[in-house]
Amino acid sequence: MSELFEDGNALAGPVGEIFAVDITGATTRCVSCGRADAVAALRVYRHAPGLVARCPGCDAVVLKLVRGRDAAWLDLTGTSSLRIPLPEG
Amino acid sequence: MVQGRLAWRVGRLAEVRDETPTARTLVLDVPGWPGHLAGQHVDLRLTAEDGYRTTRTYSLAAPAAGDRVAITVQRVPGGEVSPYLTEVFAVGDPVELRGPVGGWFVWRPTSPDPVLLIAGGAGIVPLMAMIRARRAAGSRAPVKLLYSVRTPADVYYAGELRRPEPGLDVTVVYTRKAPADWPGEPHRIGIADVNTAGWPAEFAPQCFVCGPTGFVETIADVLVALGHDPRRVKTERFGPSGS
Amino acid sequence: MGIVTPGFRGRARTADEKLPPGQYLVEDFPVLSAGPTPRVRTENWRFTVTTETGRTHEWSWADLLALPSETPTVDIHCVTRWSKLGTSWRGMSLDTLLADVDTAADYVLAECHGGYTTNLPLEDLLDGQAWIAYEFEGEELAPEHGGPARLLVPHLYFWKSAKWIEGLRLTLDEDLGFWEAAGYHTYGDPWREQRYQGD
Numbered sequence: 001m002s003e004l005f006e007d008g009n010a011l012a013g014p015v016g017e018i019f020a021v022d023i024t025g026a027t028t029r030c031v032s033c034g035r036a037d038a039v040a041a042l043r044v045y046r047h048a049p050g051l052v053a054r055c056p057g058c059d060a061v062v063l064k065l066v067r068g069r070d071a072a073w074l075d076l077t078g079t080s081s082l083r084i085p086l087p088e089g
Numbered sequence: 090m091v092q093g094r095l096a097w098r099v100g101r102l103a104e105v106r107d108e109t110p111t112a113r114t115l116v117l118d119v120p121g122w123p124g125h126l127a128g129q130h131v132d133l134r135l136t137a138e139d140g141y142r143t144t145r146t147y148s149l150a151a152p153a154a155g156d157r158v159a160i161t162v163q164r165v166p167g168g169e170v171s172p173y174l175t176e177v178f179a180v181g182d183p184v185e186l187r188g189p190v191g192g193w194f195v196w197r198p199t200s201p202d203p204v205l206l207i208a209g210g211a212g213i214v215p216l217m218a219m220i221r222a223r224r225a226a227g228s229r230a231p232v233k234l235l236y237s238v239r240t241p242a243d244v245y246y247a248g249e250l251r252r253p254e255p256g257l258d259v260t261v262v263y264t265r266k267a268p269a270d271w272p273g274e275p276h277r278i279g280i281a282d283v284n285t286a287g288w289p290a291e292f293a294p295q296c297f298v299c300g301p302t303g304f305v306e307t308i309a310d311v312l313v314a315l316g317h318d319p320r321r322v323k324t325e326r327f328g329p330s331g332s
Numbered sequence: 333m334g335i336v337t338p339g340f341r342g343r344a345r346t347a348d349e350k351l352p353p354g355q356y357l358v359e360d361f362p363v364l365s366a367g368p369t370p371r372v373r374t375e376n377w378r379f380t381v382t383t384e385t386g387r388t389h390e391w392s393w394a395d396l397l398a399l400p401s402e403t404p405t406v407d408i409h410c411v412t413r414w415s416k417l418g419t420s421w422r423g424m425s426l427d428t429l430l431a432d433v434d435t436a437a438d439y440v441l442a443e444c445h446g447g448y449t450t451n452l453p454l455e456d457l458l459d460g461q462a463w464i465a466y467e468f469e470g471e472e473l474a475p476e477h478g479g480p481a482r483l484l485v486p487h488l489y490f491w492k493s494a495k496w497i498e499g500l501r502l503t504l505d506e507d508l509g510f511w512e513a514a515g516y517h518t519y520g521d522p523w524r525e526q527r528y529q530g531d
Contacts, residue, residue, distance in 0.1 A: 004365045005302070007326050012190035013132040013146060016095040022192035040193035045366050049411050049491055049511050052366040059368055066515035068528035073515030099335060135337040141356065143342055169343050177339045184337050
């Protein structure tokens with residue numbers, strides 16, 4: 001059976017509803033194993049009550065996103081930092 | 090890339106083109122569309138009379154032409170959304186969409202680097218957007234496309250891909266049934282195909298791979314085995330969308 | 333509210349008095365997954381109940397099968413809005429498993445292979461309301477549906493019926509589980525439509 005995940009690209013729309021920067025090009029660092037990856041390279045499980053993005057190295061949960069009726073919950077406990085590329089400022 | 094927060098817009102179906110017996114390109118007219126990069130997506134939201142609602146993500150198939158954007162939808166038998174979009178959704182009908190989204194699996198026409206595009210089935214869509222963006226921008230970046238399909242009837246954009254285009258090499262590999270004049274037997278893309286049809290790793294091409302999850306895993310492993318820098322291999326997997 | 337998409341129906345939905353508000357009926361059994369599907373072998377299977385004092389009670393697969401089983405037929409309601417009516421299961425009642433567990437705890441955190449957790453009041457697992465289920469419709473429970481064994485608590489939204497159950501941690505205070513910590517309702521009663529925090 002194929003595993004039911006997609007790339008972190010799948011986060012672009014749902015997270016884009018919250019933040020004005022595109023985070024799929026940001027770099028996360030997994031709290032569990034320390035691996036750094038583009039958010040776009042995370043493994044996203046979306047056939048679930050929310051979106052769950054896991055580390056491609058160790059499968060630990062890096063972020064969760066739940067969209068309620070009038071609020072969203074973004075759980076970032078699995079990433080120790082997010083490096084977000086920005087124009088020079 | 091700073092994009093501003095996403096909101097739902099209303100687009101209307103302006104034009105349809107059947108690509109294969111089971112895939113249809115939908116051209117939507119979206120007033121105020123902000124433009125997009127090749128490789129980006131849109132989310133479509135469909136709402137039934139009783140309020141039931143569902144969302145799907147589609148790759149954009151071409152650069153924006155003013156307020157017009159194009160997606161190509163593969164009909165999945167028994168699916169919830171794709172049979173509607175390919176059979177029922179009619180010119181003039183509205184649909185909600187938001188985007189463009191995704192800033193990672195994108196190609197910019199300003200990049201002069203060689204490009205290797207590898208598509209499995211419907212994974213051709215965002216890669217076709219890159220080929221079309223290159224043409225529209227007059228880019229001279231050399232591009233090789235390796236495209237895996239089941240049979241000749243499954244090739245999207247067949248006429249356009251057959252037309253010779255300077256700096257673009259197209260190789261199609263058939264997995265089930267090949268045309269009579271095709272050398273060799275139908276097979277899945279392997280290391281020999283990528284080695285022959287792609288760029289040597291020393292050329293440091295930007296590689297974009299799009300297709301079903303298993304296909305993308307295999308090709309990404311092949312590219313790394315051939316010496317390509319994993320940081321220059323960008324992938325996009327289709328999930329089991331059941332759409 | 334968005335606009336209606338002309339002619340779009342989505343999957344067939346029918347009204348039914350057995351459906352909680354906002355739910356629609358399905359005939360298939362959708363697979364939801366928040367991570368890779370673990371392949372848990374029954375030889376290695378353990379179910380552990382840990383009390384608030386740290387005391388543990390453990391069952392092997394053989395220990396579980398040696399207990400009397402029940403065959404509940406229940407309706408299940410997923411928070412993603414599908415419901416499936418009249419599903420039949422085989423499993424052991426939590427009343428049986430917890431009969432000899434001495435505890436003053438009010439809450440339970442169900443813990444699973446792969447790290448998934450969900451929280452429930454202990455009283456919701458008792459009095460014939462919950463099972464450790466290992467068969468579905470007469471067949472052994474498939475891995476994608478939580479096999480070899482899952483929690484079955486059909487009166488709450490189905491995320492509480494944790495797949496690949498590994499143990500129950502009994503606590504005096506309520507810990508939040510995987511989805512409850514990310515915005516979902518602490519209790520999750522489908523008839524009161526308790527989907528998100530604040531519902």
